[in-house]
Amino acid sequence: MEAKTKDLWVFIETNEDGSPKNVGIELLTPGRMIADKQGGELVAIVIGNNVGVAVKEATEHDADRIISVEGEEYQTYSTDAYTKAICTLVEKYGPTSMLIGATNNGRDLGPRVSCRLKTGLTADCTALDVDEETGNVAWTRPAFGGNLMATIQCPNHRPQIGTVRPGVFKKSIASEGHAVSIRENIAIDPSEIRTKVLEVLRDVEGGDVDLEGAEIIVSGGRGVGGPEGFDTIKALADVLGATVGASRAAVDSGWISHAHQVGQTGKTVGPKLYIACGISGAIQHLAGMSGSDCVVAINKDADAPIFDVADYGLVGNLFEVLPILVEEIKKARA
Known part of the structure; x- marks a missing residue:
């Protein structure tokens, strides 16, 4: 289909209580940049039930317009309902581009929408820009196992769609906002929803691990030596009020749950402080934590690649260094 406008849309995914997930608000930041370069408006698309909080937050983070679709049938995500809602909106308003967070739901929704609209989709992006020519x-994303970055364009079809990893971009500073709010009524017949969530099973081992929203992360890698090595990592995380992360090597070895994994095949994070302990710094791991404001690396190998990206580095045995850090932090707070 052809675009009717130069607008950039950002899908604001919501929780079951109607509040927005972080990634949607984060994507309003690059969305503002792209919309300005393309000469269109930044439009937030909010779908869910009782989404007043999500609409308000989108208003506070630079959206020019907010289009919301509400109803009990949208309270729990379903591919059929959300795809119909978005495709109906796209056919009516005709945006030129759309950003979707690469969450579990976003990775399901993006391909279905792009196929329905007969347009392209670039998945798992880690950087965005507009080609001047x-x-x-x-759209920039890791390729060939994360060994290089590919930049992709969708020149012939609209809207251009991409899913973007959570934690890659930062939320803008909240302001009063003056977005125009539009509510669309898109009814979904129950027979159109072919799948239902019967039960949600939580990862008991992983617990409620919020890596994407964490301000401080202490991560362990192959250097922790085994599952008991994460006791030392957790001790530092506890005194800092941090979340425990891990490299793929530690997860694949079965030392800690996948819920803690940071990297290309794990979570993309952007904390204020990231402490990498016993992590060599493979490119796949760096792709997941490169958005951190400050990186501290602790490794006994002085030539480890992690030191190339670290703001501060400590060459030493983590089992000797971390207990000292824990004690010094406790003393400073006493």
Whole structure:
């Protein structure tokens, strides 16, 4: 289909209580940049039930317009309902580009929407820009196992759609906002929803691990030596009020739950402080934590690649260094 406008849409995914997930608000930041370069408006698309909080937050983070679709049938995510709602909106308003968070739901929704609209989709993006010559969105994502970054364009079909990893971008500073709010009524017949969530099973081992929203993360890698090594990692995390992370090597070895994994095949994070303990710094791991404001690396190998990206580095045995850090932090707070 052809675009009717130059607008950039950001899908604001909501929780069951109607509040927005962080990634949608984060994507309003690059969305503002792309919309300005393309000469269109930044439009937030909010779907759910009782989404007043999500609409308000989108207003406070630079959206020019907010289009919401509400109803009990949207309280729990379903591919059929959400796909119909978004495709109906796209056919009516005709945006030129759309950003979707690469959450579990977003990774399900993006391909279905792009297929329904007969357009392209670039998945798991870690950087966004606009090509000055063509005006197309330049979507950048890891390729070949994370060993290089590919920049992709969708020149012939609209809207251009991409899913973007949570934690890659930062939320803008909240302001009063003056977004125009539009509510669309898109009814879904129950027979159109072919799947239902019968029960939600939580990862008991992983617990409620919120890596994407954490301000401080202490991560352990192959250097922790085994599952008991994470006791030392957790001790530092506890005194800092931090979340425990891990590299793929530690997770694959069965030392800690996948819920803690940071990296290309785990979570993309952007904390204020990231402490990497016994992590060598493979490119797949760096792709997941490169958005951190400050990186501290602790490794006994002085040539480890992690030191190339660290703001501060300590060459030493983590089992000797971390207990000292814990004691010094406790003393400073006494």
